[in-house]
Amino acid sequence: MAIALKAADGGVVQVSPEILQAFKANFAGAVVTSEDVAFDETRTIWDGLIDRRPSLIVRCSGTADIVQAVRFARQHQFLMSVRGSGHNIAGLAVCDGGLMIDLSLMRGVWVDPVARTARAQAGCTLGNLDRETQLHGLAAVLGFVSTTGVADLTVGGGFGYLTRQYGWTCDNLVSMELVTADGALVRAAADENADLFWALRGSGHFGIVTSFEYRLFPVGPEILGGAMAWRAEDAKDVLDFYRQFTATAPRETTCVAVLRIAPPAPWLPKEIHGKPIIAIFVCHSGSIEAGEAAMAPLRKLGRAVADSVKRRPYTQMQSLLDATQPQGRRYDWKSHYLARIDAQAVDVLIAHAKQMCSPFSAIVLFHLQGALAELPAEHSPAGHRDAAYVLNITSAWESADDDAANLRWARDCFEAMQGFSTGGTDINFPTEEEGCQHTEATCGKPTLARLAALKQKYDPDHLFQATKSSAACAWVAPK
Ligand SMILES: Cc1cc2nc3c(=O)[nH]c(=O)nc-3n(C[C@H](O)[C@H](O)[C@H](O)COP(=O)(O)OP(=O)(O)OC[C@H]3O[C@@H](n4cnc5c(N)ncnc54)[C@H](O)[C@@H]3O)c2cc1C
Structure with a gap:
C-alpha cells in the first residue's frame, strides 16, 4: 500500500511500495512506518506534550544514509524534520505527516x-x-x-x-x-x-x-562541584548573595540558582523533601585548591540545609541535574536573557516561585559573562554576548488535566520578568509559539540580511523548513 506523506507546500505525496522498496534497498539504517511496532517509541521525544506522527521515519546509521535521505526528501519535496536526540522544547525534531530523519543512532x-x-x-x-x-x-x-x-x-x-x-x-x-x-x-x-x-x-x-x-x-577528570540548598524562607538572602558572588566569581566557577520544591534526592535531607527550597549548583573547573578558595564565601553563607559540594568526577557533575529532567513529562519552558539581577527582579522571581503549581517545575538562573563578551556580536548568529544570566522558567508536570495551570504559571512568570530582559529568548529554549529567535531586535539588520542571503544561496526551496522554526522567520524570504 502507498504511504501518504505531507509535502513541504502543504500538499500530499503518495509513496508507492516500489519507491519505498527502492529507497530501502540502499539504506543501511532502519525505515519505520506506523505499521511497525517500533513506531511509537521512535516518534516519541523528550517532551511528553509533543505527540506528532510522521508518515515515515528513516533512522540513519551513517553519513551516507543522511545524504540518501536528504536527496529522497528533495526529490519528492516532503515536509521534513531532523532529530538529533529529540530534546528541542518546541518538538521540532518530529513533524506531523512528513519525513523524520532520525540521527539518534549515530553516536560515534x-x-x-x-x-x-x-x-x-x-x-x-x-x-x-x-x-x-x-x-x-x-x-x-x-x-x-x-x-x-x-x-x-x-x-x-x-x-x-x-x-x-x-x-x-x-x-x-x-x-x-x-x-x-x-x-x-x-x-x-x-x-x-x-x-x-x-x-x-x-x-x-x-x-x-x-x-x-x-x-x-x-578539565578534571575530577573537579570541585555539587549543590547546596536552603529553605525557601532564605531565598532572598541566597539570591542577594548569588548576585554578589557571581559578580566577582572567577571564570572557572559557574553557579546555577534553582527555586523549586525539593525532590526526594539523596543529597537532600528527608525532612526537606516536598518543601520549597533554593539550591545553588556550582562547578569549579580549575584546580581543586582554587575551587575551595573560590567557593569559601558560598560555604560561609549560613543556614544551608544540604551541601554536596565536593571533589567529584566531571562527568558526575555533568549529570547531576539529569534526574530532574526525565523524558516523557509534559514540559513548557520560557526563557529570558538578563543583563543583571537586581533586588526587584529577585522579588518577582520569589513571588512566582511561591505560585508554582507542580513539584517538578523550577525557576533557574544560569550565570554567563566572562569569555562570551570577548567576541564581537557579528562573530556568529548566536549573539547575546552581553547577557549576564539566562533565566529559564521550566514548567514540568505529569497529567494533561494540569496543562492549563502549568502553562499559565510559566507564562505569567515570563511576562513578569519581561522588563528585566535584554530581549529575545535563548534560541535553544523557545516553545513552538515563540517561533524564530533571529529578529532585528535580537540580531540586528546586518546579521539578518546575511542569513537571508545565505538561505537563498544554500536552500532556496526551503527544504529545511521545520528547522529552528524557519517557516516563522521573517528573514527567510518566501519562495
Ligand atoms: C533537559 C534539557 C536540558 C538542556 N540543557 C541545555 C543546556 O544546558 N545548554 C543549552 O545550550 N541548551 C540546553 N537545552 C536546550 C537544548 O540545546 C535544545 O533542546 C536542543 O534542541 C537539543 O538538541 P537536540 O539535538 O536534542 O535537538 P532535536 O530535538 O533532536 O532537534 C531539534 C531541531 O534541531 C535541528 N537539528 C537537529 N539535528 C541537527 C543536525 N544534525 N543538523 C542541523 N540541525 C539539526 C533540527 O532543526 C531539529 O528540528 C536543554 C534541553 C533540555 C530538554
Whole structure:
C-alpha cells in the first residue's frame, strides 16, 4: 500500500511500495512506518506534550544514509524534520505527516588528545561526548544535562559550566561536516565554506550536520562541584548573595540558582523533601585548591540545609541535574536573557516561585559573562554576548488535566520578568509559539540580511523548513 506523506507546500505525496522498496534497498539504517511496532517509541521525544506522527521515519546509521535521505526528501519535496536526540522544547525534531530523519543512532566520538579536538556524530548526547573526552582529561563546552543532544544545542549556541571560560559551544567548533539541501556532503570551517560555518553557529537552517569537530580543554577528570540548598524562607538572602558572588566569581566557577520544591534526592535531607527550597549548583573547573578558595564565601553563607559540594568526577557533575529532567513529562519552558539581577527582579522571581503549581517545575538562573563578551556580536548568529544570566522558567508536570495551570504559571512568570530582559529568548529554549529567535531586535539588520542571503544561496526551496522554526522567520524570504 502507498504511504501518504505531507509535502513541504502543504500538499500530499503518495509513496508507492516500489519507491519505498527502492529507497530501502540502499539504506543501511532502519525505515519505520506506523505499521511497525517500533513506531511509537521512535516518534516519541523528550517532551511528553509533543505527540506528532510522521508518515515515515528513516533512522540513519551513517553519513551516507543522511545524504540518501536528504536527496529522497528533495526529490519528492516532503515536509521534513531532523532529530538529533529529540530534546528541542518546541518538538521540532518530529513533524506531523512528513519525513523524520532520525540521527539518534549515530553516536560515534573520536578524540584526538594531541590536537585537543573531538569529532562527534550528530546523534550524540552530551554524555556520549563527555565520556570519551574525559578519558583524556579533556572536555568540550557543553550543557548542564547529560542526556541532551549535541546537535541542536551546538547549532543553537549552547552553554554550560565551561561557557564563562570559553564562550558558547558553537564558538568552540573547529569544523562541521554537513549535507546541504542539494544532497552534497561538504565541510564547513574557517578555511572552507566559511559562510556556512558562520551561519551554522547559531542558526540551523542550512543543512543537516553529520558530525561536529569540537575544540577541547583540560578539565578534571575530577573537579570541585555539587549543590547546596536552603529553605525557601532564605531565598532572598541566597539570591542577594548569588548576585554578589557571581559578580566577582572567577571564570572557572559557574553557579546555577534553582527555586523549586525539593525532590526526594539523596543529597537532600528527608525532612526537606516536598518543601520549597533554593539550591545553588556550582562547578569549579580549575584546580581543586582554587575551587575551595573560590567557593569559601558560598560555604560561609549560613543556614544551608544540604551541601554536596565536593571533589567529584566531571562527568558526575555533568549529570547531576539529569534526574530532574526525565523524558516523557509534559514540559513548557520560557526563557529570558538578563543583563543583571537586581533586588526587584529577585522579588518577582520569589513571588512566582511561591505560585508554582507542580513539584517538578523550577525557576533557574544560569550565570554567563566572562569569555562570551570577548567576541564581537557579528562573530556568529548566536549573539547575546552581553547577557549576564539566562533565566529559564521550566514548567514540568505529569497529567494533561494540569496543562492549563502549568502553562499559565510559566507564562505569567515570563511576562513578569519581561522588563528585566535584554530581549529575545535563548534560541535553544523557545516553545513552538515563540517561533524564530533571529529578529532585528535580537540580531540586528546586518546579521539578518546575511542569513537571508545565505538561505537563498544554500536552500532556496526551503527544504529545511521545520528547522529552528524557519517557516516563522521573517528573514527567510518566501519562495
Ligand atoms: C533537559 C534539557 C536540558 C538542556 N540543557 C541545555 C543546556 O544546558 N545548554 C543549552 O545550550 N541548551 C540546553 N537545552 C536546550 C537544548 O540545546 C535544545 O533542546 C536542543 O534542541 C537539543 O538538541 P537536540 O539535538 O536534542 O535537538 P532535536 O530535538 O533532536 O532537534 C531539534 C531541531 O534541531 C535541528 N537539528 C537537529 N539535528 C541537527 C543536525 N544534525 N543538523 C542541523 N540541525 C539539526 C533540527 O532543526 C531539529 O528540528 C536543554 C534541553 C533540555 C530538554
